Amino acid sequence: MAIAHPYLLFLGDAPDPLSAKTADGVARWRRDWCVGQLRLDGCKADLGLADKSLKEAAAEGAKTLIIGVANRGGRFAPSWQETMLKALDLGMDIASGLHNKVSDIKPVAEKASALGRSLFDVRHPTREFDIGTGERRPGKRLLAVGTDCSIGKMFTALALEKEMRARGFKADFRATGQTGILIAGDGVSIDAVVSDFVSGAVEFLAPANDEDHWDVVEGQASLLHPSYAGVTLGLVHGSQPDVMVMCHEPTRPHMRGLPNRKVPDLKDCIAVHEAAARVTNPNAKVIGFSINTAAMDDAAAAKYLKELANRFGMPAVDPVRGGVAPIVDLLG
Amino acid sequence: MAIAHPYLLFLGDAPDPLSAKTADGVARWRRDWCVGQLRLDGCKADLGLADKSLKEAAAEGAKTLIIGVANRGGRFAPSWQETMLKALDLGMDIASGLHNKVSDIKPVAEKASALGRSLFDVRHPTREFDIGTGERRPGKRLLAVGTDCSIGKMFTALALEKEMRARGFKADFRATGQTGILIAGDGVSIDAVVSDFVSGAVEFLAPANDEDHWDVVEGQASLLHPSYAGVTLGLVHGSQPDVMVMCHEPTRPHMRGLPNRKVPDLKDCIAVHEAAARVTNPNAKVIGFSINTAAMDDAAAAKYLKELANRFGMPAVDPVRGGVAPIVDLLG
Structure with a gap:
């Protein structure tokens, strides 16, 4: 576009x-x-x-x-x-x-x-997409995933792109929602694509590239959100991510739009996203957390991030408070 | 319709x-x-x-x-x-x-x-659907799932509906593909629904019903098929199945349309479908196999079905050769 x-x-x-x-x-x-x-x-x-x-x-x-x-x-x-x-x-x-x-x-x-x-x-895809194949393609891909909708996946991806470019990485944000598309000037509103073509649309959006090039793909929803998980799965399979960053908001009382459903456990959410991603990239893994701590004071946020990092043995950042450098450190 | x-x-x-x-x-x-x-x-x-x-x-x-x-x-x-x-x-x-x-x-x-x-x-949905909620609703639901596309899920669901009705169950086949819709006279071609609305469309298709009523839902594709798994996940979440029947074709050399991808292992395929279904129905489980043994002779088919049933401790039938009675026996 x-x-x-x-x-x-x-x-x-x-x-x-x-x-x-x-x-x-x-x-x-x-x-x-x-x-x-x-x-x-x-x-x-x-x-x-x-x-x-x-x-x-x-x-x-x-x-x-x-x-x-x-x-x-x-x-x-x-x-x-x-x-x-x-x-x-x-x-x-x-x-x-x-x-x-x-x-x-x-x-x-x-x-x-x-x-x-x-x-x-930009919410309405105008082109037709091929059916996805799941075939491995060159280039590296990072996908922002999450425990829920509206939890900072776009912000996280954009913060990662910015930090990666500042360090000289070849990196491109790939937009999958309307705001992201206006920010990138291009992209696909993936939740508006006919369901048969979602993974194919993502294969189009994040195509084969140089071996040292990173696509930083905006995530959507969650594999554990019963309203939209099919969108997420097409996105996970289509992007065949090498690495994923798990986005989370620790104080949210329930999943967005679903007052009777708790936000899923982080460990479960990591496991289900890694298992799904390995269908198209056997080495896919979650390498860090991007946490929205806006509802916490400084001390509580710092404590939460530290405990989370210790518990899982990987970096936990709030991109607004402290940037995403510890995650980019892992991308070598 | x-x-x-x-x-x-x-x-x-x-x-x-x-x-x-x-x-x-x-x-x-x-x-x-x-x-x-x-x-x-x-x-x-x-x-x-x-x-x-x-x-x-x-x-x-x-x-x-x-x-x-x-x-x-x-x-x-x-x-x-x-x-x-x-x-x-x-x-x-x-x-x-x-x-x-x-x-x-x-x-x-x-x-x-x-x-x-x-x-x-019938391939083109004409109505709009609400976003799915994943809320539990009364009535029982059986979903045909599978290791691949075009593996007998519609046939299995129709054979189950027929056997259930013959035994006096309240049972309705719910069609999710074009042939099924022509057979049922109604339904939703789920792979043509915009991805955001797939689980909602299935909630519409298999709505709240009497506690002793069974919706027998036609499955689509597989959670392990990288072209279409998002469709399948919306279908699994939206149908919130009490029980699933796993469809499989043992001699298929590769997944449909994907010459480089083997048909997934049955144990893995059961695990991933049960885990996904439990997001909207904590008691969901695979209770039996429906196997397409058309490529085998009688002796080989009988041997395969027997070994499979022994290995997993649940019935394995070929609906064409022998009907689906052993599976319906489990539905009380």
């Missing part, structure tokens, strides 16, 4: 900062791709970027307007249409992470077609 | 018997739903049903023309269109198990719409 940057991040009339979390991810991880943010009256989100009009952004070379905001229901507010039409007139493409499609808004689709602009609905 | 019977089975100009295997499955398992078969000139398949013209079939009450044949490429032959249009005129619906859609053939779609007939493209 290859979404062109620089980006202008559109926050619309976001009712609160959380509504703009997709744009926030882009601003955090690809600040140098962003010429600024565009906010409508009443917007309650602020990414700390310069506020720019469409004209100012276009003058600074913005190539894509990113719809990185969700109002209630994941729909486009009618008030956004004028902005989208004007962005097309000024030479920009539009990329959106919403469930509803930009390309279904008739006036926007018609203008984009007339002007030769691209519309990217 | 609820496809109305009686059926007229359309074999077209099938170049060989294997091309009509979908129709063959319907004729085998639902012979009392079939008024006959309709063959065009040059057809090389024969289901052993009476040959009927469209008019004869209509006069005998046929409600649906079943397109149960694949020519090369899974496409509709242009020569079939006349038959389809005439069937609609005579009051029949049309149901097809092909990849390409009847509803995409414009003259057929227009006539169906004008006459108020239904077109069922």
Whole structure:
């Protein structure tokens, strides 16, 4: 797909900062791709970027307007249409992470077609994939896995890519969800792929590469999450990871969306992900933990990470508090 | 979806018997739903049903023309269109198990719409599903699982349903693939569902029921098949099986479509299916084997089944050679 940057991040009339979390991810991880943010009256989100009009952004070379905001229901507010039409007139493409499609808004689709602009609905895969084969391919792959959904797998993968590149590794983040795709400028929203083709889509996303190249693959959900585990298994088999990093949030009372189900035990979760990954990579193993300790104070977080590392004999980091260096140390 | 019977089975100009295997499955398992078969000139398949013209079939009450044949490429032959249009005129619906859609053939779609007939493209789910929850629901469920694709899971489930009904069980076959759907008159082609919704689709397909009611769920692929295992895992979690029957073909040199991959070991395959199923049903277990011994002579088959039963301490049957009674004996 290859979404062109620089980006202008559109926050619309976001009712609160959380509504703009997709744009926030882009601003955090690809600040140098962003010429600024565009906010409508009443917007309650602020990414700390310069506020720019469409004209100012276009003058600074913005190539894509990113719809990185969700109002209630994941729909486009009618008030956004004028902005989208004007962005097309000024030479920009539009990329959106919403469930509803930009390309279904008739006036926007018609203008984009007339002007030769691209519309990217990143939640909706547009290409067809081959069936996966599980055949080994060259290159190294790291997959972020987890005990639950929404537990830091994208953040972890991006932090690992950043640290690896800083050390001179050949490393590419491979996006499997909408925010990741806007951050990477490319990728596949894997949970929207027809189930027969999930592992094949991941084989496409993280293809054969140089022997010393690392794909750092964004994980999705968990093999122990009964709503989405099939997505995860296709991702595990398709990415044939050499190593996995287990993401976890120690204070979460239950699995996301499932009030009656506890977050699984870490040891069980490691075992099931290693067993599954070994179907396509016999040497696959979990080599460390990435823990979201946001709900703990400094002392409690440090204690938890230390105890976890001792218990399992492998590094446990919080990428927000302390970075991921101890994990990258293991990748030689 | 609820496809109305009686059926007229359309074999077209099938170049060989294997091309009509979908129709063959319907004729085998639902012979009392079939008024006959309709063959065009040059057809090389024969289901052993009476040959009927469209008019004869209509006069005998046929409600649906079943397109149960694949020519090369899974496409509709242009020569079939006349038959389809005439069937609609005579009051029949049309149901097809092909990849390409009847509803995409414009003259057929227009006539169906004008006459108020239904077109069922059973490989293509038309409804939306909720996300699965993994919550326990009443009723009992049996799932056919396997070491590979195309190994007898549908046949096994149908043989079990038949034996269970003959003994007075409340039992319903639940179809998850196109042939099964034509046999059941209903179901969900699970491998065509968007990956996020697979377990939810199975929760819809095999819903809460009487405590003494059995859903006998058609399995798909294998948790150890790297092309499709995600489909299987959604099916295992969504069906929350009380019991599973492991299907296997002992002489197969490699997994289907994967010349470099051996069929997995039975013990490993049982362990991985039981572990996965226990995520949504802690008591799930494999209780027997359904073995396709077609490639063996009688003595070799009997010896293999006996040794397998002894090795694992549970019944091993070939449903074609000897039926599935020893497995149903365990279901009380």
